[in-house]
Amino acid sequence: MVEVNSRVSAALSKWRSLTGVLCDKKIPERFNSKIYRAVIRPVAMYGAECWPATKEVETRLSVMETKMLRWMAGVTRLDRIRNDAIRVKFGVAPIAERMSEARLRW
Template sequence: MVEVNSRVSAAWSNWRSLTGVLCDRKIPEHLKSKIYRAVVRPVAMYGAECWPATKEVETRLSVMETKMLRWTAGVTRMDRIRNDAIRQKFGVAPIADKMREARLRWYGHVLRGKEDSVRKVGLELDVFGKRPRGRPKQRWSDTLHTT
């Protein structure tokens, strides 16, 4: 979660440096959307393919993205406009979907790699011994099959 928090704060600082452009009412929404998708979102998503796919991570990123898009659109919660409508207005897919795409893209790279590469060995690694009591921890490979 530390990595996610640092990525979110980096994305916010990046967004703040662009507020002059993103919050300007004279600039069309399709340009604001392109700037957001090209400059801000990659900063937030850097390394997302390796993060755990927990609800906490997805919620944290989704809240960040929604706040940024609302500020960019000049809309508050008091205006009672749904988040999906704002996303559709800007043509931006939910960030959780982008995380899933990044995870699957990374998995494809690992599968196409050499058999003796560290990534592939680590992916297929089986740890011996007894597990502790309670529900088993979710593994990275388990997140691929649930999405």
């Protein structure tokens, strides 16, 4: 779990450095999605092939991803928009699926 926590904190620091671009309303969502998939997700998933496949690990990464996507969309829980709708809006697959694919590839 220590490795997962360090990956999450690394992804959050990378997220903070790019927040000015990702949260700018003038930049298209398609571009934000590409930045997220090309920069932030690989930082979070580095070494995921070797992590234990526990529900706790998947939940931790899923929460991180959902918070980032909601922040990029400018949506809060009070707006009552489902997480699946936000994922479809950005064209991002759930991070748990990506973890299982990475494990199968390894």
